[in-house]
Amino acid sequence: MIMDVLLRRKLKEMGMTDFQISVLDATSNIPAGQVRTYKEIAIEIGHPNACRAVGTALRKNPFPVTIPCHRVIKSSGEPGKYSGKSGTRKIKLLQMEGVKISNGIVNQKRSSPAE
DNA sequence: CAGGTGACATGAG
DNA sequence: ACTCATGCCACCT
Numbered sequence: 001m002i003m004d005v006l007l008r009r010k011l012k013e014m015g016m017t018d019f020q021i022s023v024l025d026a027t028s029n030i031p032a033g034q035v036r037t038y039k040e041i042a043i044e045i046g047h048p049n050a051c052r053a054v055g056t057a058l059r060k061n062p063f064p065v066t067i068p069c070h071r072v073i074k075s076s077g078e079p080g081k082y083s084g085k086s087g088t089r090k091i092k093l094l095q096m097e098g099v100k101i102s103n104g105i106v107n108q109k110r111s112s113p114a115e
Numbered sequence: 116c117a118g119g120t121g122a123c124a125t126g127a128g
Numbered sequence: 129a130c131t132c133a134t135g136c137c138a139c140c141t
Contacts, residue, residue: 019138038123042137053137055122060139074123081122090122120140128132 003028014062019045023057030071033098035106037075055080070094077105 003025011021022045029044030036038051047053058069070090074080079087079094091104100107 017138042123047137049124049135050137051123052121052135053123053139056120056138057122059122061122069122072122076124079122083122087122118141121138124134124136126132126134128130 011062016057016060016062019047019050019053020057020060022046023054024061024063024067027058027067027069027072030068032068035071035073035094035099035108037073037108038080039075041072051075071097071099073106077108079104079106 003021008021008025011024012018016024023041026041026044027036038054039048041054042048042050045054054072058067058072061067061069070082070093073087073090073094079090081087082090088104091101091106094106095101
């Protein structure tokens with residue numbers, strides 16, 4: 001995992017709280033070619049209904065390269081918003097990562113016709 | 116301290 | 129299936 005105690009402390013110095021850091025940590029733990037929903041992240045950090053707070057944390061994303069925020073999507077499979085714009089950019093990045101995308105929507109474990 | 120905002124989720128119409 | 133309204137948590141003014 002990329003998140004070290006030193007980095008966490010640094011993030012705190014930058015104004016990030018433990019909650020925010022936990023979100024960034026969980027996000028950095030997302031394997032390539034995989035996507036995770038805000039809800040999942042919220043649950044991972046121990047706040048199942050803090051989906052909004054998760055988004056707020058990623059929004060303050062201090063290290064866009066260290067934290068693959070583009071791998072975090074909505075529960076509906078839609079990219080949601082990214083950098084204050086449409087998630088088009090995120091979708092393309094995910095595609096490049098190897099994530100299966102359908103009609104601009106991430107192939108979550110829904111009723112996949114064939115997998 | 117109180118009010119408003121936001122990269123969301125869920126339920127009801 | 130789509131849109132509107134409410135709830136949630138954390139952060140900022």
